[in-house]
Amino acid sequence: xxxxxxxxxxxxxxxxxxxxxxxxxxxxxxxxxxxxxxxxxxxxxxxxxxxxxxxxxxxxxxxxxxxxxxxxxxxxxxxxxxxxxxxxxxxxxxxxxxxxxxxxxxxxxxxxxxxxxxxxxxxxxxxxxxxxxxxxxxxxxxxxxxxxxxxxxxxxxxxxxxxxxxxxxxxxxxxxxxxxxxxxxxxxxxxxxxxxxxxxxxxxxxxxxxxxxxxxxxxxxxxxxxxxxxxxxxxxxxxxxxxxxxxxxxxxxxxxxxxxxxxxxxxxxxxxxxxxxxx
Amino acid sequence: xxxxxxxxxxxxxxxxxxxxxxxxxxxxxxxxxxxxxxxxxxxxxxxxxxxxxxxxxxxxxxxxxxxxxxxxxxxxxxxxxxxxxxxxxxxxxxxxxxxxxxxxxxxxxxxxxxxxxxxxxxxxxxxxxxxxxxxxxxxxxxxxxxxxxxxxxxxxxxxxxxxxxxxxxxxxxxxxxxxxxxxxxxxxxxxxxxxxxxxxxxxxxxxxxxxxxxxxxxxxxxxxxxxxxxxxxxxxxxxxxxxxxxxxxxxxxxxxxxxxxxxx
Ligand SMILES: Nc1ncnc2c1ncn2[C@@H]1O[C@H](COP(=O)(O)OP(=O)(O)O)[C@@H](O)[C@H]1O
Ligand SMILES: [Mg+2]
Numbered sequence: 001x002x003x004x005x006x007x008x009x010x011x012x013x014x015x016x017x018x019x020x021x022x023x024x025x026x027x028x029x030x031x032x033x034x035x036x037x038x039x040x041x042x043x044x045x046x047x048x049x050x051x052x053x054x055x056x057x058x059x060x061x062x063x064x065x066x067x068x069x070x071x072x073x074x075x076x077x078x079x080x081x082x083x084x085x086x087x088x089x090x091x092x093x094x095x096x097x098x099x100x101x102x103x104x105x106x107x108x109x110x111x112x113x114x115x116x117x118x119x120x121x122x123x124x125x126x127x128x129x130x131x132x133x134x135x136x137x138x139x140x141x142x143x144x145x146x147x148x149x150x151x152x153x154x155x156x157x158x159x160x161x162x163x164x165x166x167x168x169x170x171x172x173x174x175x176x177x178x179x180x181x182x183x184x185x186x187x188x189x190x191x192x193x194x195x196x197x198x199x200x201x202x203x204x205x206x207x208x209x210x211x212x213x214x215x216x217x218x219x220x221x222x223x224x225x226x227x228x229x230x231x232x233x234x235x236x237x238x239x240x241x242x243x244x245x246x247x248x249x250x251x252x253x254x255x256x257x258x259x260x261x262x263x264x265x266x267x268x269x270x271x272x273x274x275x276x277x278x279x
Numbered sequence: 280x281x282x283x284x285x286x287x288x289x290x291x292x293x294x295x296x297x298x299x300x301x302x303x304x305x306x307x308x309x310x311x312x313x314x315x316x317x318x319x320x321x322x323x324x325x326x327x328x329x330x331x332x333x334x335x336x337x338x339x340x341x342x343x344x345x346x347x348x349x350x351x352x353x354x355x356x357x358x359x360x361x362x363x364x365x366x367x368x369x370x371x372x373x374x375x376x377x378x379x380x381x382x383x384x385x386x387x388x389x390x391x392x393x394x395x396x397x398x399x400x401x402x403x404x405x406x407x408x409x410x411x412x413x414x415x416x417x418x419x420x421x422x423x424x425x426x427x428x429x430x431x432x433x434x435x436x437x438x439x440x441x442x443x444x445x446x447x448x449x450x451x452x453x454x455x456x457x458x459x460x461x462x463x464x465x466x467x468x469x470x471x472x473x474x475x476x477x478x479x480x481x482x483x484x485x486x487x488x489x490x491x492x493x494x495x496x497x498x499x500x501x502x503x504x505x506x507x508x509x510x511x512x513x514x515x516x517x518x519x520x521x522x523x524x525x526x527x528x529x530x531x532x533x534x535x536x537x538x539x540x541x542x543x
Binding site: 110114118122142159 | 411412438439441442445446449490491494495497498499500501502503504505509510511512513514515
């Protein structure tokens, strides 16, 4: 059996709006397992509960009902909070609001310093992490002088320097230009494929979900669809009902099917489309 | 315009002073201040003056940078000089009506003004020869050595300020341009209308700063930040022979000033 790194059982989370006393149920009973080394993409329209789910993965939020277990550690146990946060690294949406220090290397060192690691070892971790995200030559640079994509890679370096088992990214590309988006995706893919890091990638760019081993679609605080990118994106009508876009090629496939040209379902990239059409 | 603001106006260099440990420099500044306040006569001031000038030469920091640091203080300097000059009682050396200058007043005025100038010079020298990051680390470990309870928090605040000031400056410029595109005018009118024109600038800036602080706090927590306890640092400050030499030099200065003051 594949080892489960993340196990979420019937997770319910409510926000109490302090002003008007309304209770919003942001997660309404989510069940989800993530296997070691898996690349999971989570998609869903705004307000569907993606960020809330992400914050449960490293105990930034705690379940009101149900449970979240990380490598056997229950997030509700206070004494395991820091162990969980070390194991599950989080990259947030806004690249400007998650870097702490005035130089790239000092920022990368922030997490390991919090863990109380020896200075010599921190140095090694920092150099190694910056190398892995391809920013070694920028180590003395001030964060505000970097591009958006580079800032997000610094954020990733700061996380992997803590030696986590899981990397959770909450719309890390939402504020980036196309080049920055590619940079970040390439970095994340490489960490997953080459080093076996488990990745939970939350995004609203369907093209990014195509890279994943598995896609989860959230809607109104529940998991609405789940499957491989091929399965998910061949269900064009259902995705549209959930107010989401389909990757362009998948959409084209859907249109062709309506017009009577039946190609195999689940075509996701331009190359696959060309091959299918030429047959 | 706003881009010209520099924080900590560090002047890169490899001089003796640049290479000192930030802790050495901070402690030395305090010893120097003690020497300065111990001095009270012309011999003492001569010693301090020679020392101060030698330090500026040693650091190879351009004099212009030092003068730039002193210039904003000119009102205080003139005031100090004037108050001492005209209000000290003693042997009159010049008088016109009820305005008089005394010998003691002249002496006091010159000494006090010099004291202020030297204070600013030496503290500028500290910030001009130390990177803001090194300065923060230095302040943190000096405060820790003095058992100041919030040493780590203060240092963390300075670190975050250093990180975010450029970002906030960028944002201010962006908002200014956006408001100017809608016809806002920041540069004309009297004080009141100028102050009013700042409101549409400051309100969005404040709101976004609070949002930033919120998100940053969450990101820090996610990275296992839980205050200064059990926290280590990647960069360890390292004292060298140079630092011990610097300590000896400043100690000698202090002792000489004390001897001149009390035994000569
Ligand atoms: N701090 C909060 N206080 C109150 N309601 C919140 C808060 N954060 C999120 N919500 C609400 O919870 C729901 C899910 O939000 P979120 O998890 O941020 O969704 P997503 O990341 O998918 O856009 C939304 O309806 C949102 O308005
Ligand atoms: Mg979100």
